[in-house]
Amino acid sequence: DIQLTQSPSFLSASVGDRVTLTCRASQGxxxxxxxxxxxxxxxxxxxxxxxxxxxxxVPSRFSGSASGTEFTLTISSLQxxxxxxxxxxxxxxxxxxxxxxxxxxxx
Amino acid sequence: xxxxxESGGGLVKPGGSLRLSCAASGFAFSSCxxxxxxQAPGKGLEWVSSISASGTYVYYADSLxxxxxxxxxxxxxxxxxQMNSLGVEDTAVYYCARDKYSNPAMGVDVWGQGTTVxxxx
Numbered sequence: 001d002i003q004l005t006q007s008p009s010f011l012s013a014s015v016g017d018r019v020t021l022t023c024r025a026s027q028g029x030x031x032x033x034x035x036x037x038x039x040x041x042x043x044x045x046x047x048x049x050x051x052x053x054x055x056x057x058v059p060s061r062f063s064g065s066a067s068g069t070e071f072t073l074t075i076s077s078l079q080x081x082x083x084x085x086x087x088x089x090x091x092x093x094x095x096x097x098x099x100x101x102x103x104x105x106x107x
Numbered sequence: 108x109x110x111x112x113e114s115g116g117g118l119v120k121p122g123g124s125l126r127l128s129c130a131a132s133g134f135a136f137s138s139c140x141x142x143x144x145x146q147a148p149g150k151g152l153e154w155v156s157s158i159s160a161s162g163t164y165v166y167y168a169d170s171l172x173x174x175x176x177x178x179x180x181x182x183x184x185x186x187x188x189q190m191n192s193l194g195v196e197d198t199a200v201y202y203c204a205r206d207k208y209s210n211p212a213m214g215v216d217v218w219g220q221g222t223t224v225x226x227x228x
Contacts (some may be wrong), residue, residue, distance in 0.1 A: 001169065032212050034213070043202055044152060044202075046207065046216045049207060049214040055207075055216065074205070087151060087152050087215065089152075089209055089215075091212045091214060092147075092212075093170055094157070094166040095168050096142075097154060098151060098152040099151075099152065100151050101151045106191075
């Protein structure tokens with residue numbers, strides 16, 4: 001099975017900060033990776049698919065990139081509504097797997 | 108409006124069974140591959156199972172294989188998850204979710220609100 005390791009697990013940041021979240025795959029998955037945002041008590045929301053394609057309706061301050069087995073989600077200027085937990089998911093092969101998540105908290 | 112509405116969750120004793128349902132509306136359900144994803148209290152997301160649009164292909168998480176069965180009724184725009192031999196570790200919110208463009212490689216773009224399964228004696 002493909003393992004996804006997200007880092008950091010927790011991140012404290014302030015409004016306006018540029019933040020970068022990392023997801024590392026245990027083996028090559030091409031660009032078959034998605035990023036989700038989840039707020040407490042809510043279902044996840046798709047942000048990025050195919051590693052770097054922005055889902056419709058998602059603000060352009062979110063971006064994704066890939067380099068080998070390392071993937072990053074960047075928020076260029078953190079907004080109050082961005083404090084949430086972020087998950088990556090590999091879609092290269094079954095069983096599909098999620099990373100453990102990164103919780104972005106208010107500093 | 109595109110919508111997924113789960114039902115069937117509840118309190119069940121260890122060793123019991125439960126059948127979750129997901130009613131889809133607002134899109135061509137029969138053309139879409141679908142998934143179940145769960146989240147234990149205070150924990151991360153865990154993929155549970157996927158099914159192709161026609162129902163021909165099904166996939167299961169290793170930890171649940173043999174205890175669950177995913178199925179669908181395209182005529183009724185409904186997705187199901189039959190769960191047997193439930194243990195306390197199966198306590199979670201279970202989400203029904205649609206693959207974007209019916210392509211599993213694109214991620215999940217529509218989620219239900221979730222249904223809560225609690226396994227306890």
